Amino acid sequence: MNQASDAPFRPYAPGSQPPLDAADYGSTQKRHPISALVRLPGGHTATELTAPRFSPARYPAFADLTAPGGGKALGERIIVAGRVLDEDGRAVPGVMIELWQANAAGRYDHTRDQHDAPCDPHFHGAGRVFSDEDGRYRFITIKPGAYPWRNHHNAWRPNHIHYSLFGSGFAQRLVTQMYFPGDPLLAFDPIFNATPDTAARARLVAGFDLDVTQPEWALGYRFDVVLRGRGATPFEEGRP
Amino acid sequence: MPAATASQTIGPYWHLLEDPSWADLTRLGAVGERIALIGNITDGDGVPVSDACVELWQASPPASADWDGFGRAATDVEGNFRFVTLKPGPVPGPPGANALQAPHGAITLFARGLMIHLQTRVYFEGEALNKQDPLLASLEPARQATLVARPEGERDGLPSWRLDIRLQGVGETVFLDI
Ligand SMILES: [Fe+2]
Numbered sequence: 001m002n003q004a005s006d007a008p009f010r011p012y013a014p015g016s017q018p019p020l021d022a023a024d025y026g027s028t029q030k031r032h033p034i035s036a037l038v039r040l041p042g043g044h045t046a047t048e049l050t051a052p053r054f055s056p057a058r059y060p061a062f063a064d065l066t067a068p069g070g071g072k073a074l075g076e077r078i079i080v081a082g083r084v085l086d087e088d089g090r091a092v093p094g095v096m097i098e099l100w101q102a103n104a105a106g107r108y109d110h111t112r113d114q115h116d117a118p119c120d121p122h123f124h125g126a127g128r129v130f131s132d133e134d135g136r137y138r139f140i141t142i143k144p145g146a147y148p149w150r151n152h153h154n155a156w157r158p159n160h161i162h163y164s165l166f167g168s169g170f171a172q173r174l175v176t177q178m179y180f181p182g183d184p185l186l187a188f189d190p191i192f193n194a195t196p197d198t199a200a201r202a203r204l205v206a207g208f209d210l211d212v213t214q215p216e217w218a219l220g221y222r223f224d225v226v227l228r229g230r231g232a233t234p235f236e237e238g239r240p
Numbered sequence: 241m242p243a244a245t246a247s248q249t250i251g252p253y254w255h256l257l258e259d260p261s262w263a264d265l266t267r268l269g270a271v272g273e274r275i276a277l278i279g280n281i282t283d284g285d286g287v288p289v290s291d292a293c294v295e296l297w298q299a300s301p302p303a304s305a306d307w308d309g310f311g312r313a314a315t316d317v318e319g320n321f322r323f324v325t326l327k328p329g330p331v332p333g334p335p336g337a338n339a340l341q342a343p344h345g346a347i348t349l350f351a352r353g354l355m356i357h358l359q360t361r362v363y364f365e366g367e368a369l370n371k372q373d374p375l376l377a378s379l380e381p382a383r384q385a386t387l388v389a390r391p392e393g394e395r396d397g398l399p400s401w402r403l404d405i406r407l408q409g410v411g412e413t414v415f416l417d418i
Contacts, residue, residue, distance in 0.1 A: 006335040007335075008334075009418075012243065012244060013243035013244070016243035016244060016246060017244075017246055017247055017355075017356055018246060018247060018248070018355035018356060019355065020354065020355060020356060020358075022355050025249075025353070025355065026353075027249075027352050027353030028353045028354070028355060029284075029353075030283040030284035030285050030287070030353070030407070030408060031283050031284070031289070031351065031352075031353035031354055031407050031408065032353075032354075032407070032408060033358070033407060033408055033412055033413070033415050034284075034408055034409065034412060035383075035412055035414070035415075036417075037415050037416055037417035038375075038378070038379070038414050038415070038416055038417060039416070039417045040334075040374070040375055040416065040418070041374040041375060041377075041378045042333055042334035042337050042339070042374050043334045044334060044418070045299075045331060045332065045333055045334050045341060046299040046300075046331050046332055047297070047298075047299045047331055047341075047344065047345075047346050047361075048346070048418055049335075050299055051297070052297060052303070052308045052309055052310035053303065053308070054308070058268075085241075087241050087242070087243060087244055088241055089241045098257050100253065100254065100256040100257055102253075108253040108256065109256065110252075110253045110255060110256060112252055112253065112291075113252075113253060124256070125256055126256040126257055162248075162250070162251065162253075162254070164250075164254075164257065170297050170346055170348075170418075171418050172244075173295075173348060173357065174244070174245060174247060175247060175248065175249075175250045175350055175357060176245050176246060176247055176248045177248040177249075191248055191249060191355070192248075194355050195246040197243075197246075199242070200242075200243060200245075200246045201246065203242060203245060203246070204245070204246055204248070225245045226241075226242050226243065226244050226245045227244055227245070228244045229241075229244075
């Protein structure tokens with residue numbers, strides 16, 4: 001397999017990504033292009049194969065979202081840990097992961113959020129961590145609350161944490177959301193359900209993990225993130 | 241092994257991440273031909289997209305201690321964004337191909353209503369290499385024009401280039417399947 005750093009990234013696997021035109025998510029209606037997306041005639045170039053390298057020296061990590069409030073944020077303290085891998089299962093080190101979320105009551109510390117739920121002066125809800133040599137990352141936060149969002153009658157977003165990741169090539173750029181196991185709202189959420197492949201959806205749901213859980217302190221969840229791999233898939237290599 | 245993790249919308253509250261200084265790609269002290277890249281983003285009804293996260297990534301000039309080549313800007317209530325950056329130079333073509341691409345930057349859009357980011361490019365009017373750029377050459381002229389920024393003269397002390405972005409409908413921007 002060609003995995004050199006100038007090897008092109010593989011196309012997304014069919015069904016693994018949501019469509020731009022997601023009928024049940026109203027805001028996509030006027031925001032999705034009608035024309036087909038255009039492929040680069042010669043494939044990926046330096047613009048897609050390379051990416052900004054963010055160093056923690058310049059972009060300090062901020063792994064405890066409860067720290068700015070002196071640990072007094074209201075709600076259920078949790079630990080989230082996982083790995084950043086590529087599609088071949090290899091660790092991706094040095095990935096900058098940006099995180100943001102609502103507070104325990106389901107309200108963002110954001111002027112546009114007018115949900116009638118209390119703000120928490122001890123919780124802002126933004127963080128930044130980097131994957132280590134084994135692709136591992138970890139942060140501490142408060143379990144975010146569900147919130148209403150007016151997409152349809154009685155629409156509520158399931159509990160979720162927003163993730164933004166930068167890989168080694170800009171073609172790997174990923175913004176996603178982590179959900180929580182057992183959330184009854186997942187079944188009704190047009191955003192979660194927009195991704196056609198069932199297994200791909202399931203991988204957006206973190207697992208409860210007793211090994212991440214810290215005794216007498218906080219429950220732990222595990223959430224692995226997979227970035228696009230480089231080079232031909234074994235399937236493509238096997239072609240005559 | 242599983243496929244890449246599914247994208248999910250950035251939503252309306254991504255500003256919790258925002259650092260407005262990131263809209264200036266020269267913020268780390270890079271020296272060169274500084275320009276402003278401005279634009280307006282509208283949806284299929286011509287309504288301003290006022291909650292977008294716009295990212296600009298340039299492989300040229302190459303990264304250095306004072307230049308990441310990366311910036312991020314929020315659109316304002318009227319759908320406007322503004323970056324300060326260095327004008328890019330030519331970028332090598334695909335590995336193995338002996339061709340240069342015209343100077344360009346990658347523009348990535350995230351917003352409420354975008355389940356996965358939209359990717360496009362900004363080229364610059366008047367560049368000699370535009371004629372032979374593989375992507376531009378593959379597009380009919382009207383579609384090509386949606387990727388080419390035009391000079392707007394000096395604004396706020398910098399030579400300014402404009403690239404408006406239309407998400408849908410008449411004049412729809414060319415978006416890329418990267
Ligand atoms: Fe959210």
